[in-house]
Amino acid sequence: xxxxxxxxxxxxxxxxxxxxxxxxxxxxxxxxxxxxxxxxxxxxxxxxxxxxxxxxxxxxxxxxxxxxxxxxxxxxxxxxxxxxxxxxxxxxxxxxxxxxxxxxxxxxxxxxxxxxxxxxxxxxxxxxxxxxxxxxxxxxxxxxxxxxxxxxxxxxxxxxxxxxxxxxxxxxxxxxxxxxxxxxxxxxxxxxxxxxxxxxxxxxxxxxxxxxxxxxxxxxxxxxxxxxxxxxxxxxxxxxxxxxxxxxxxxxxxxxxxxxxxxxxxxxxxxxxxxxxxxxxx
Amino acid sequence: xxxxxxxxxxxxxxxxxxxxxxxxxxxxxxxxxxxxxxxxxxxxxxxxxxxxxxxxxxxxxxxxxxxxxxxxxxxxxxxxxxxxxxxxxxxxxxxxxxxxxxxxxxxxxxxxxxxxxxxxxxxxxxxxxxxxxxxxxxxxxxxxxxxxxxxxxxxxxxxxxxxxxxxxxxxxxxxxxxxxxxxxxxxxxxxxxxxxxxxxxxxxxxxxxxxxxxxxxxxxxxxxxxxxxxxxxxxxxxxxxxxxxxxxxxxxxxxxxxxxxxxxxxxxxxxxxxxxxxxxxxxxxxxxxxxxxxxxxx
Numbered sequence: 001x002x003x004x005x006x007x008x009x010x011x012x013x014x015x016x017x018x019x020x021x022x023x024x025x026x027x028x029x030x031x032x033x034x035x036x037x038x039x040x041x042x043x044x045x046x047x048x049x050x051x052x053x054x055x056x057x058x059x060x061x062x063x064x065x066x067x068x069x070x071x072x073x074x075x076x077x078x079x080x081x082x083x084x085x086x087x088x089x090x091x092x093x094x095x096x097x098x099x100x101x102x103x104x105x106x107x108x109x110x111x112x113x114x115x116x117x118x119x120x121x122x123x124x125x126x127x128x129x130x131x132x133x134x135x136x137x138x139x140x141x142x143x144x145x146x147x148x149x150x151x152x153x154x155x156x157x158x159x160x161x162x163x164x165x166x167x168x169x170x171x172x173x174x175x176x177x178x179x180x181x182x183x184x185x186x187x188x189x190x191x192x193x194x195x196x197x198x199x200x201x202x203x204x205x206x207x208x209x210x211x212x213x214x215x216x217x218x219x220x221x222x223x224x225x226x227x228x229x230x231x232x233x234x235x236x237x238x239x240x241x242x243x244x245x246x247x248x249x250x251x252x253x254x255x256x257x258x259x260x261x262x263x264x265x266x267x268x269x270x271x272x273x274x275x276x277x278x279x280x281x282x
Numbered sequence: 283x284x285x286x287x288x289x290x291x292x293x294x295x296x297x298x299x300x301x302x303x304x305x306x307x308x309x310x311x312x313x314x315x316x317x318x319x320x321x322x323x324x325x326x327x328x329x330x331x332x333x334x335x336x337x338x339x340x341x342x343x344x345x346x347x348x349x350x351x352x353x354x355x356x357x358x359x360x361x362x363x364x365x366x367x368x369x370x371x372x373x374x375x376x377x378x379x380x381x382x383x384x385x386x387x388x389x390x391x392x393x394x395x396x397x398x399x400x401x402x403x404x405x406x407x408x409x410x411x412x413x414x415x416x417x418x419x420x421x422x423x424x425x426x427x428x429x430x431x432x433x434x435x436x437x438x439x440x441x442x443x444x445x446x447x448x449x450x451x452x453x454x455x456x457x458x459x460x461x462x463x464x465x466x467x468x469x470x471x472x473x474x475x476x477x478x479x480x481x482x483x484x485x486x487x488x489x490x491x492x493x494x495x496x497x498x499x500x501x502x503x504x505x506x507x508x509x510x511x512x513x514x515x516x517x518x519x520x521x522x523x524x525x526x527x528x529x530x531x532x533x534x535x536x537x538x539x540x541x542x543x544x545x546x547x548x549x550x551x552x553x554x555x556x557x558x559x560x561x562x563x564x565x566x567x568x569x570x571x572x573x574x575x576x577x578x579x580x
Contacts, residue, residue, distance in 0.1 A: 172407040179375040179401040179478075181393075182424045190423065194411055271410035271452060 054241035062245040074225060075233075081249060083226040087143050087215035088257065091150020096207050098151065099158025100200060106159070107166040108188070120159065128152050129217045136222040146223065150214025154207035161203030165196025198272045201265040208257040212250060322350035323476060323508050324374060328383035331369055343369050345533040347383070353475075356502055356509045358519035360565060361529030367512045370534065371480050374510065375401050387476065398425060400469030400477040400507075404484045406461035408453040414440065414464050415449040421472040432471065439467040443497065459490040463497075470501070477502075479511040483518070492550060495521060499547060520561045521548060528568050537568055 023030060036056045043055045050058060066077040074080070105112045106120075132149055139145035169192050177187040219228025227246045234242035331344040343366040351357045361367045372378040373385060376392035376399075387397045398421070408417045415436055422432035440446045443463040453461050462482060469477060482498075483491045495518060502509050513519050519526045526540045544557055552558055 170407070172403050172405060173409070175372070175375075175377045176401060176403070176407050176420075177424065178377050180398050180421055180424045180472075181376070181395045186424055190420070191409065194409070269411075271454060 051238045051240055054244065058241040059244045059248065062239070062241040063248065066242070066245060075230075077227075077230075077246075077249065080225055080227050080230045080246075081253075083143060083223075084212070084215050084219070084228065084250075085253065087146040087150060087218070087226065088211040088253070090143075090147045091154055091214050092207055092211035092257070094147065095151035095154030095211065096158045096204055099155040099203065099207070100162045102155070103159045103162025104166065104188075104193075107163050108184075120156075124156050124160075128156075129213070132217050132221040135218065141222050141224055146215045146218030146226070149218045150211045153210040153214040157203040157206040157210065158200070161199045161206075162196060165199025166192055168199075169195040198269055201261065201269060204261045204265075205258055208261050209254060212254050212257065216250065323353045323355075323388055324349075324351035324510065325386045326350070326374075326383070327385075329370075329373070329380055329385055330382040331366065331373065331378075332381045342533040344373075344380075345535050347534065347536055349527055349536060349539065351508060351510055354506050354508055356511070356522060356524045357527065358511045358513055358523035358525075359527045359529055360513055360516055360519045361534060362531045362569065363514060365529045365531050366534030367529055368480050371478050371510070371512055375399055375478050397476075398472060398474060400472075400474040402462075402465055402469045402477070402479040402482045404481040406453065406458070406465040408461055408464055408468075410453050413450050413452055414445055414456070417453065417464055418467045418471055420468055425472055427472065435473075436467065436471060439470055440464075442501070443467055459486050459494065462486065462494070466498075466501070470505070474507070476508045476510065479509065481512055481514065484514070491518070496549065498522065503547060516562050516565045517553065517558075520544075520558055520565070521552060526561075526565065528565055540565065 040056050043053060054062075068076070070076065071078050102116070102120075106116060107113070128149070131152065132145075135145040135149050139148055173191045173195060174187065177191055182190075215226065216228040216231075219226040220232060223229050227250055231243050231246045234240075234246065327348050329344060329347040330342070332340050332342050335341045347370065349357075359367050359370070369378060373380045374387060374392055376387075376394070376397060379393075385392055387394075387399070390396055408414075409420070412420070415433075418436040418440060419432055421427070422429065422436075437446065437449065440449055443466060445460060445463055445467065448456060448460065453464070456464070462485075466482070469479075483494045486494060498509075499522060501507075509522075511519075511522060520542055523542055526542060527536050528538045528540065529535065530537045540561060542557075542561055544552055544555060
């Protein structure tokens with residue numbers, strides 16, 4: 001594939017239309033189409049049973065059925081998407097806000113750091129999804145237990161990244177402010193916090209993924225509605241195509257949330273070099 | 283160590299000329315401040331700075347430094363790398379505290395809120411998310427100055443250093459020399475009477491450096507500010523300064539004060555003046571250049 005790219009870059013390849021360049025540009029889509037076709041053909045040829053691995057066309061049909069009326073039925077996607085999305089967004093916003101606040105307090109106040117850091121380190125080493133059953137017991141089958149699990153998951157990356165960002169502000173910037181006899185809050189607002197934003201955004205991108213994880217795990221453990229609940233009920237009916245279709249929706253949701261954060265970052269951090277190699281293509 | 287700390291605290295608390303007896307520089311061709319007419323705007327007596335290092339224990343960075351800078355004077359400090367000249371400047375700026383001795387900037391301790399000096403670093407230290415104009419306006423925001431008046435002054439300063447058409451650009455879009463000019467407009471925005479500069483042109487190429495030196499001289503002559511500039515370039519110090527303070531390698535001491543009697547305004551021809559050459563040669567001699575085991579000075 002890289003050979004084709006090189007060939008299309010040759011000067012004698014001056015034609016506007018080049019198959020090599022076209023393939024290179026749409027490689028992602030093309031490989032996906034090839035994969036789907038191969039799966040479809042392979043699964044049909046080897047007669048793999050639906051309850052083991054359904055064909056892509058069956059997953060697609062399941063998706064179509066799920067989006068069809070009656071829209072408000074609990075077995076259709078709409079209400080379930082709304083539930084999971086609400087849980088994920090709420091835990092993303094709350095967990096990030098608390099994480100940024102806690103990271104700031106830990107860096108800015110020595111007392112807070114001494115007091116809280118042992119707990120933070122202790123809690124961080126606990127696999128937090130293991131708390132999901134407890135959360136359901138404590139906070140019920142509604143969305144609250146899922147939001148709280150998501151908050152717990154998103155809190156730590158933000159706490160750690162905010163603290164790392166605030167601790168690695170260039171010393172010259174701080175000294176500049178101190179030569180102006182700037183108040184502590186002014187230095188924080190004008191220099192330290194903006195300097196830490198690249199770290200904070202890296203944390204937010206992690207949090208975007210974790211917030212959906214929290215919602216789904218919470219729903220697995222016990223819930224009335226949501227894509228996690230839907231996956232469990234389809235699994236119980238050996239409707240693997242339905243299960244995978246819900247998974248596709250979750251993937252789309254995750255990508256959308258992560259892309260939104262990346263978009264906000266590119267707007268706010270136009271001045272910072274991009275570290276994410278996955279983004280370097282765009 | 284503890285006794286020394288205690289005496290430092292006492293010296294700072296009472297603002298007395300405490301600490302060890304101030305030792306004068308070997309040669310001091312400069313008359314004392316009172317004879318110079320203008321009042322001293324920076325007064326340093328018996329300044330000593332020790333800091334703790336994990337590997338070396340207690341390190342003496344500055345040893346018994348005394349000097350004064352008169353109002354409107356241009357003073358340069360030359361010294362080899364690591365002689366503590368940056369530390370001295372940070373003490374004057376109120377960023378770092380000193381151990382022993384007294385330091386007065388306009389009659390007050392350097393940390394006093396009234397001493398909002400202009401500070402220029404070796405690196406431009408611009409905030410990359412702010413435009414050139416917004417960077418220049420940073421002191422106005424910190425000090426709560428009138429926005430309209432500050433903006434007008436910022437534009438005036440940017441015009442002075444030839445950055446006006448880049449007011450809306452971000453630092454990442456500018457060359458190193460332009461960024462450094464922006465850091466000078468920022469240092470001048472709140473019209474501080476004292477400008478402290480730490481090797482401000484050290485990172486620039488030789489040609490840009492000459493231009494910046496001429497520009498700095500012009501700014502100094504037009505504004506009447508007191509400038510205290512650190513450099514490791516002897517010709518630069520002689521070219522710019524009314525008076526050059528020569529520092530020894532660590533622990534930093536002032537070895538000699540030399541007044542530079544070259545007419546103003548100085549231009550690039552000044553550098554071929556015999557007085558210029560003699561002064562440069564004299565300072566080189568102080569560092570033992572030409573002898574063995576010379577310290578690193580260019």
